[in-house]
Amino acid sequence: MMKLLYSYFKLFLFFSIFLFIMGLKFMNKNYSMMIEYEVLTLNSSSMMMVILLDWMSLLFMSFVLFISSMVIYYSAEYMAEEKNLIRFILLVILFVLSMMLLIISPNMISILLGWDGLGLVSYCLVIYYQNMKSYNAGMLTALSNRIGDVAILMAIAWMMNFGSWNYIYYLEMMKGDSIMEMISYLIVLAAMTKSAQIPFSSWLPAAMAAPTPVSSLVHSSTLVTAGVYLLIRFNFSLTDNLLYLLLFVASMTMFMSGLAANFEYDLKKIIALSTLSQLGLMMSILALGSYKLTFFHLLVHALFKALLFMCAGNIIHNMMNCQDIRYMGNLMEKMPMTCTFFNICNLSLCGLPFLSGFFSKDLIVEFMSMNYLNIYIYIIMYISIGLTVSYSFRLSYYSLIGDFNFLSLNVVSELSMIMLKGMGGLILFVIFSGSLLEWVMFFEPIFICLPMVMKLMALIMIIMGMFIGYEVAKFKLGYSLKSLKFMTFSLFSSLMWNMPLISTLGVNYYPLFLGKVYTKIFDQGWHEYYGGKNLKLLAKFSQVSQSFSRSHLKIYFLLLILWVVFLLLNI
Amino acid sequence: MANLPVGLVSHTRRVQTLYKKAVRSLEDWYDRREVFRYHAVLMRQRFDQNKDICDMRVAKDLVEKGEKELFEKQHWHPRKFPESPGGVAYGREVVPPDWVVDYWHPLEKAQYPEYFARREERKKEFMKAWEKKYGKPQISTH
Numbered sequence: 237m238m239k240l241l242y243s244y245f246k247l248f249l250f251f252s253i254f255l256f257i258m259g260l261k262f263m264n265k266n267y268s269m270m271i272e273y274e275v276l277t278l279n280s281s282s283m284m285m286v287i288l289l290d291w292m293s294l295l296f297m298s299f300v301l302f303i304s305s306m307v308i309y310y311s312a313e314y315m316a317e318e319k320n321l322i323r324f325i326l327l328v329i330l331f332v333l334s335m336m337l338l339i340i341s342p343n344m345i346s347i348l349l350g351w352d353g354l355g356l357v358s359y360c361l362v363i364y365y366q367n368m369k370s371y372n373a374g375m376l377t378a379l380s381n382r383i384g385d386v387a388i389l390m391a392i393a394w395m396m397n398f399g400s401w402n403y404i405y406y407l408e409m410m411k412g413d414s415i416m417e418m419i420s421y422l423i424v425l426a427a428m429t430k431s432a433q434i435p436f437s438s439w440l441p442a443a444m445a446a447p448t449p450v451s452s453l454v455h456s457s458t459l460v461t462a463g464v465y466l467l468i469r470f471n472f473s474l475t476d477n478l479l480y481l482l483l484f485v486a487s488m489t490m491f492m493s494g495l496a497a498n499f500e501y502d503l504k505k506i507i508a509l510s511t512l513s514q515l516g517l518m519m520s521i522l523a524l525g526s527y528k529l530t531f532f533h534l535l536v537h538a539l540f541k542a543l544l545f546m547c548a549g550n551i552i553h554n555m556m557n558c559q560d561i562r563y564m565g566n567l568m569e570k571m572p573m574t575c576t577f578f579n580i581c582n583l584s585l586c587g588l589p590f591l592s593g594f595f596s597k598d599l600i601v602e603f604m605s606m607n608y609l610n611i612y613i614y615i616i617m618y619i620s621i622g623l624t625v626s627y628s629f630r631l632s633y634y635s636l637i638g639d640f641n642f643l644s645l646n647v648v649s650e651l652s653m654i655m656l657k658g659m660g661g662l663i664l665f666v667i668f669s670g671s672l673l674e675w676v677m678f679f680e681p682i683f684i685c686l687p688m689v690m691k692l693m694a695l696i697m698i699i700m701g702m703f704i705g706y707e708v709a710k711f712k713l714g715y716s717l718k719s720l721k722f723m724t725f726s727l728f729s730s731l732m733w734n735m736p737l738i739s740t741l742g743v744n745y746y747p748l749f750l751g752k753v754y755t756k757i758f759d760q761g762w763h764e765y766y767g768g769k770n771l772k773l774l775a776k777f778s779q780v781s782q783s784f785s786r787s788h789l790k791i792y793f794l795l796l797i798l799w800v801v802f803l804l805l806n807i
Numbered sequence: 808m809a810n811l812p813v814g815l816v817s818h819t820r821r822v823q824t825l826y827k828k829a830v831r832s833l834e835d836w837y838d839r840r841e842v843f844r845y846h847a848v849l850m851r852q853r854f855d856q857n858k859d860i861c862d863m864r865v866a867k868d869l870v871e872k873g874e875k876e877l878f879e880k881q882h883w884h885p886r887k888f889p890e891s892p893g894g895v896a897y898g899r900e901v902v903p904p905d906w907v908v909d910y911w912h913p914l915e916k917a918q919y920p921e922y923f924a925r926r927e928e929r930k931k932e933f934m935k936a937w938e939k940k941y942g943k944p945q946i947s948t949h
Contacts, residue, residue: 367898502884638839713841715842
């Protein structure tokens with residue numbers, strides 16, 4: 237079994253390096269390659285199987301493969317005691333395959349294949365553990381993503397008017413034509429479900445019921461960025477109004493999840509909410525019009541968030557599945573290497589200068605500051621950056637330093653070499669990939685010209701976030717607890733603005749109520765009366781009509797002639 | 808099942824339950840041990856203040872107020888050990904019991920003829936051993 241794992245690890249690593257080099261070459265020469273197989277042409281609409289290879293798809297594929305190879309290596313130890321290891325490995329491989337299909341296809345139908353594959357596999361991975369929580373979370377995940385699948389299906393149906401589903405040729409047309417604009421609206425809806433933007437964001441923290449390697453690969457770095465990737469591909473077709481709507485939703489998502497992460501106690505959920513916040517950041521910079529920056533942040537974020545989850549997994553594994561950060565503390569002493577990785581990722585997430593997150597985040601906020609936008613976007617962006625720092629420092633405060641809060645008899649230690657090796661494969665990239673990607677992706681520097689205060693704004697917000705994160709988490713004897721004092725606010729924030737309630741009970745209640753009414757009135761009322769009870773009338777009628785034709789050859793012939801006459805009349 | 812409201816609960820036990828739940832709730836809120844101990848002492852003092860009240864109407868009123876306060880101040884994410892009910896890893900691994908195999912369809916069983924032949928043998932041996940040890944099962948009359 238382990239042999240299979242390691243062979244997949246090697247395979248993915250090889251392809252990842254190969255694709256990375258190819259991606260750099262394609263970027264350097266400005267190549268893009270399209271491979272078309274014609275499947276069917278029917279009534280001037282052609283069905284093609286198209287593969288698009290350009291620097292974007294190659295780089296993204298190489299990153300996905302790299303992270304998945306590391307995660308597979310890591311899960312050799314994390315999942316070693318599982319009974320269903322084969323199922324796990326096959327699901328991860330299937331996930332990687334459908335992700336590949338999604339990345340390389342510029343065609344709506346093959347995108348739908350990849351997209352649906354992602355949804356299905358992610359459902360199966362969330363319900364990998366078989367308790368009630370996983371089941372509920374899986375259902376929420378699958379049904380939220382189904383909305384996006386349906387949106388893509390509708391976009392496919394609507395694209396019939398173009399005569400082909402290779403959207404990449406029609407992006408400009410979609411923007412110009414008021415009827416075909418519908419497609420870009422549907423695509424944005426689909427991307428919002430996959431990337432868990434605001435009305436649909438409750439599924440992402442719920443999906444943390446999956447095993448941690450899965451959260452690391454699927455729910456932080458690759459699957460959730462599929463929506464962003466789709467929008468990067470479609471970004472030429474999005475109209476201004478749509479972009480403003482997207483900007484609003486994405487900035488609200490970013491703010492909401494940053495706030496919720498400050499009140500959460502589940503280690504994995506905090507990181508999931510942080511992912512959500514970064515997705516909001518990506519979406520909003522996309523809506524501000526820089527798809528390249530979005531892609532840059534997507535890649536960098538994928539690396540450090542995957543590693544952050546792997547560190548969290550190591551901690552959880554050592555604490556015997558305990559995810560509550562209130563039980564942690566002083567892990568720095570017990571698991572120094574893991575905590576070093578954890579800290580580097582956290583600081584990269586916060587945007588500490590010259591770690592990889594700094595290059596993308598700093599560029600994003602300064603690009604945003606350069607635009608002439610309203611004060612709402614400016615403020616919410618900077619507050620969200622502060623919140624990111626705040627929850628990261630709160631998390632560090634709770635888990636890394638202080639007193640150990642778990643059982644007094646414990647075996648928390650760092651003896652899991654395979655997991656550490658898997659994590660160590662990523663750490664160099666977490667540190668250096670930001671500067672590397674910036675050099676290769678932005679060969680003409682982005683010109684940033686800002687007054688001193690605006691330039692320093694990011695730094696000010698970061699320092700404020702550090703202070704607040706520390707102050708929120710700090711405890712002393714005799715402090716009155718602020719989250720208890722302002723209970724309504726903290727409850728509201730910690731429940732992600734009641735989003736999980738809205739997307740479960742809120743959408744269940746009325747359909748179920750209507751179902752009850754229909755059952756009562758139709759199934760057991762009118763239908764029962766006219767259907768079940770009065771079917772014997774129909775039977776009686778058919779008896780009569782049968783008696784006509786019983787051994788009456790003349791009537792048969794008459795009917796035949798009548799039928800022919802009707803047929804001729806119709807022509 | 809223990810929380811089903813069956814039978815009478817004496818006032819003393821009601822207060823004790825409230826006290827225990829209140830301290831558990833404090834544990835959710837104040838997550839550093841020494842801070843929690845401090846607040847637990849304060850909570851104990853609040854209970855001790857009213858321990859000598861003999862008027863049942865007042866005492867009952869106080870308990871009801873306490874229960875209401877406990878409900879209003881319950882934590883959104885109570886502390887749970889992962890393997891205990893309500894915890895994250897509760898019931899994660901479901902191991903199907905052995906008798907499930909007996910309910911396979913005959914066609915399914917036919918896929919593994921040797922295994923099932925031996926399984927039937929083993930079942931017979933097991934029944935023999937059981938009957939030797941405990942005697943024949945009595946057939947109940949009702």
